Amino acid sequence: MEAVAIVTGLALLQLFVFAFQVGKMRVKHGVKAPAVSGHEEFERMFRVHMNTLEQIVIFLPALWLFALYVNPLIAAGLGLLFIIGRFVYRASYLVDPGKRSMGFTLGWLPMMALLIGGMIGALLKML
Amino acid sequence: MEAVAIVTGLALLQLFVFAFQVGKMRVKHGVKAPAVSGHEEFERMFRVHMNTLEQIVIFLPALWLFALYVNPLIAAGLGLLFIIGRFVYRASYLVDPGKRSMGFTLGWLPMMALLIGGMIGALLKML
Amino acid sequence: MEAVAIVTGLALLQLFVFAFQVGKMRVKHGVKAPAVSGHEEFERMFRVHMNTLEQIVIFLPALWLFALYVNPLIAAGLGLLFIIGRFVYRASYLVDPGKRSMGFTLGWLPMMALLIGGMIGALLKML
Secondary structure (H helix, E strand, C coil), X not given: CHHHHHHHHHHHHHHHHHHHHHXXXXXXXXXXXXXXXXXXXXXXXXXXXXXXXXXXHHHHHHHHHHHHHCCHHHHHHHHHHHHHHHHHHHHHHHHCHHHCHHHXXXXXXXXXXXXXXXXXXXXXXXX | CHHHHHHHHHHHHHHHHHHHHHHHHHHHCCCCCCCCCCCHHHHHHHHHHHHHHHHXXXXXXXXXXXXXXXXXXXXXXXXXXXXXXXXXXXXXXXXXXXXXXXXXXXXXXXXXXXXXXXXXXXXHHHC | CHHHHHHHHHHHHHHHHHHHHHHHHHHHCCCCCCCCCCCHHHHHHHHHHHHHXXXXXHHHHHHHHHHHHCCHHHHHHHHHHHHHHHHXXXXXXXXCHHHCXXXXXXXXXXXXXXXXXHXXXXXXXXX
């Protein structure tokens, strides 16, 4: 389970770095709080962070369900793929939001594998 | 606890479906990323998803606190009510945002029962 | 662990109160859903809530990692500091968004201590 805990921490650190970069863009482009629009580059990083927030809310419980009911090491491995997918998503979104789908899918596939796998594992244990 | 795990998975699947429907509305109404406004129907689905995200962040820990410190089967039952409430919220918000309060309350009541119940359970166990 | 559960519940209650106050500002200033802008005071409270949501998604898993792999009572204490920091953040943001950094830092420091500490604890246990 320690490997799952460390992957959890890494995903949270990534989310924090993305939030920090939103703050940097805010300063760079003079987007004054509470505004969340006004400059394209700021808005892109803002959406990368928000989308990663949306995903991590699904990812973390799915990671732990899979770890508990299927296998913790496979969970940790799929979790690392999710984190890599999110970095690809960020990089491609900042260059061109229209090209964000590959990075999205790279993070989405391991996340769905964790979620569906974890649910099946819990179901099998219950029956 | 397996029932709680499955309800967790169902709530996450619902959140994912809502996110997917935001993406569909984005394409349907030509709202190009990173924009998150520009068409009323898109904005409604966007807010349904965001509000469900806000709620699930409270709901999931509350569900597990209640399961651990009160009763896992009652937790799972209240969790199902929360998920139903969110579907009602989505349906009414898309028709008319002014009529979203009943669906909101249907999801909110079991969520608060889980949160307050779970906290009281933990408090009683500590004393 | 009960102390950690209660701090978890308190942080969730705080997030709920912030969400409730966003709703009150919505009514007060006539910002009709699905709009999330249109009045400065509403937008400030909206951003306070969103930022607290972003933080709690990191805070709660970090709190439990620290409790599991380091010490539950220290975790609960750092968690209370996080909650206090968020109240200071809210108060200063509503007065002047430009003065939000002290409250932000007050919540951010214990959160990062929980995250980094929890990861180190898990790493040491694995080795």
